[in-house]
Amino acid sequence: MAFDYEKYIRPGKLPHIWCPGCGHGIVMKGLIRAIDTLGLEKNSTAIVSGIGCASRLPGYLDFCTLHTTHGRGMAFATGIKFARPELQVICVGGDGDGVAIGGNHFIHACRRNIDMTYLIMNNNIYGMTGGQFSPTTPMGARASTTPYGNPDPPFDIAKLAIGAGATFVARGTAYHASQIDKLLVEAIRHKGFSVVEILDSCPTTYGRRNKFRSAVEMMNNLKESTVSIKAAENMSPEQLQGKVITGLLYKENKPEYIAEYQKIIDDAQEIYR
Amino acid sequence: MAKKIALLQGNEACAYGALYAGCRFFAGYPITPSTEVAEVMARELPKLGGKFIQMEDEIGAMAAVIGASLTGMKTLTATSGPGFSLKQENIGYACITEVPCVIINVMRGGPSTGMPTGPSQSDVMQAKWGTHGDHPAICLVPASVQELFTETVRAFNLSEKYRTPVTVMPDEIVGHMRERIEFPEPGDLPVVNRAVPSVGPEEYLPYDTRFGDIPPLAAFGSGYRFHLTGLNKTADGFPTNKAEVVQREGERQLRKIEDNIDDIVLYEEYLLDDAEIAIVAFGSTARSARYAVNEARKAGIKAGLFRIITYWPFPDKQLAPLAARVKAIIVPEMNLGMTIHEVKRCAAGNSKVTGIFRVDGEPINPGQILDEIREAGK
Amino acid sequence: MEKQFPKIEINERYCKGCHICVEFCPTRVLAMKGFTASVINLEACIGCMQCELRCPDFAVKVTT
Incomplete structure (x- = not known):
């Protein structure tokens, strides 16, 4: 038996535009497997994105897809989902799109808790424009706009999401490919706003400037720099120094926005009938 | 039966006009002197089963309105001055993707924060040239409370008919004045609904010019699935850099307005x-x-x-x-x-x-x- | 009964030559042949799917 990815890909759209060794393709495959597991209908699933390398993802998938403006994917998605709640809405994008220019939409989507999923492919760089530092580029790292090393401290996207009120927050990596779909399945099933951050790699614009000799080395780095939440339980703070925790990081049940708004509609219609 | 008559504020009339036109979705952000439009919509929409959302900013409100319109709804946002500036990015997106929506911009003094409660008529050029690139523009400038109602209805009609965003721009005086208004009964004013595709989902393309300069827009969730992008695109909605396609599409988008000037221009x-x-x-x-x-x-x-x-x-x-x-x-x-x-x-x-x-x-x-x-x- | 090996197909049109499948195969089934990946030792395949899962380019297909 083989998994048929192309069943979900628009005819003639492969090969994709991403560079050799870019992790976005691995993440897209994870998303496809999650969609397959959940049996999501093509006509009732909307996949929305902003601008950037990661935001090119929806164009490949054979669903209702929307490639919007830089950072605004989440706000467009909010309009779609609120107007037609029966649609399954998944928003995708990169780190610059999601937490720099789109940071305001992101935190408010977390707070609002609309039943949607946001998949962030975090490769720590603006790839499409040629490798400028992003709000997740580590301090000291080289980018085209940090030629002497990055003086700007990074966001922890998962912590940001939890702080802003997201009710489901998970983190995986492109290296741990088989975990991506599992996290996404849980996220999409979650009733409320779910955030899945996938640590990803950009060999072309980040790796080459930061002493990674190959895509494989970057993949290995994703393995070495992360530790699962389960393994972390038995590790000392010293052992956890410099490690990023992966897995399901946070989950809670809170009132979902559209369900709450429906109560307002029901009441208003009852009173003013 | 006698017509329903009321003493109404311009901005309020605008909201009632939108509801008359069939608008059932509003996304906005508070800003003087347009906020009353949002306040009326927040109160009235749920009664009609419609949706009101106050977004995190003006940009997000414009985005939500476009997203909601893509599901087939008639959608409205309202803003003023600095908010109109912020919305320009996504107004351009609605222009190139050809998604109908209506924007109310109650004109206040500028530039920048300017005079939030002072009237002005200084956004008229922004209504045409505000977003970057060449694009179609329809902008209506009513002069009374009654006309704010009827022109908002007309704005929705033009938006749906020509598949483009339409701006209604009362100055602050018209937006905030109170006058007698006679509410049109259902049927008194024409209400145009969006054309639906005449072909099945397998054949459907979002910019299929076989159906003329204004190809029908299918709704997400209606059995049609397709791709839209803010990039220059071909008939199927996917990006292209092909010179002749980009030129042809750009010209078509202007032509859909220019060829229908007599239908649009009112004076x-x-x-x-x-x-x-x-x-x-x-x-x-x-x-x-x-x-x-x-x-x-x-x-x-x-x-x-x-x-x-x-x-x-x-x-x-x-x-x-x-x-x-x-x-x-x-x-x-x-x-x-x-x-x-x-x-x-x-x-x-x-x-x-x-x-x-x-x-x-x-x-x-x-x-x-x-x-x-x-x-x-x- | 003869042992059945998984079938591994490399789509040369999709493969961008990133080496990921070659490096992460635990049993050295794959190798680079010119620009693209290629199966050199199918008998060693244990069907772990790591090559397919980690291929960013939809170029590796494993049928078990």
Whole structure:
């Protein structure tokens, strides 16, 4: 038996535009497997994105897809989902799109808790424009706009999401490919706003400037720099120094926005009938 | 049965006009002097099963309105000054993707924060040139509370018919004035609904020009699935850099407005038949101008008023012959000279064109216009 | 009964030559042949799917 990815890909759209060794393709495959597991209908699933390398993802998938403006994917998605709640809405994008220019939409989507999923492919760089530092580029790292090393401290996207009120927050990596779909399945099933951050790699614009000799080395780095939440339980703070925790990081049940708004509609219609 | 009559504020009339047109989705962000539109929508939409959402910012509100429209809903947002500036990015997105939606921009003083509670008419150029790139623009400038209602209905009709965003721009005076309004009954005003595809999902393309310059837009969730992008695109909605396609698509988007100017352009002529001096004005300024024209007539001066109702596309076709037959045109406007350049372009040197410009937050009063009429009549 | 090996197909049109499948195969089934990946030792395949899962380019297909 083989998994048929192309069943979900628009005819003639492969090969994709991403560079050799870019992790976005691995993440897209994870998303496809999650969609397959959940049996999501093509006509009732909307996949929305902003601008950037990661935001090119929806164009490949054979669903209702929307490639919007830089950072605004989440706000467009909010309009779609609120107007037609029966649609399954998944928003995708990169780190610059999601937490720099789109940071305001992101935190408010977390707070609002609309039943949607946001998949962030975090490769720590603006790839499409040629490798400028992003709000997740580590301090000291080289980018085209940090030629002497990055003086700007990074966001922890998962912590940001939890702080802003997201009710489901998970983190995986492109290296741990088989975990991506599992996290996404849980996220999409979650009733409320779910955030899945996938640590990803950009060999072309980040790796080459930061002493990674190959895509494989970057993949290995994703393995070495992360530790699962389960393994972390038995590790000392010293052992956890410099490690990023992966897995399901946070989950809670809170009132979902559209369900709450429906109560307002029901009441208003009852009173003013 | 007698018509329902009320004393209503302009912004409120705007919201009721939207509901009359079938708008069931509003996304906005609070800003003076347009907030009452949002407040009425927040109160009225749930009663009709509609949706109101206050977004995190102006940009997000514009985005949500476009997203919701893509599901087949008629959608509205309302803003002013700085908010209109912020919305420009996604207004451009609605233009290129050809997603209908209506934007109310109640004009206040600017630039920047300017005069939040002061009236102005200085966003008229932004309504056409505000977002980058060439794109179609329809902008309506009502002058009364009643007209804010009817023009908002017309804005939805034009938006759905031409598959493009439409801006309704009362100045702050019109937005905040209270007047008698007669509510149209259902059926009194035409209500246009979006064309649905005549082909099945397998054959459907979002920019299929076999169906003319305005191809039908399918709704997400209606059994059709397709891709939309803000990049230049081909008939199937996917990006392209092909020179001939980009050129052809760009021209089509302008043509869908230019070829239908007579359907879109609305104006009012008052005492122009024998006029020697014409005032060209819109919004609250046109109300002062009308008063001034009446006063001038009493004094034996043959003055008349051309009131712009559709600002974009500009009423070139009407103003060019007018300029050829009057001695002078006066353009009073609450900015430092915007409409005057359009009028001069239409006049093409055939008549003298002068302006009265104010940006001090005070309305242009009839006396000021009358003085200018007297001066021109000398 | 003869042992059945998984079938591994490399789509050369999709493969961008990133080496990921080659490096992460635990049993050295794959190798680079010129620009693209290629199966050199199918007998060693244990069907772990790591090559397919980690291929960013939809170029590796494993049928078990």
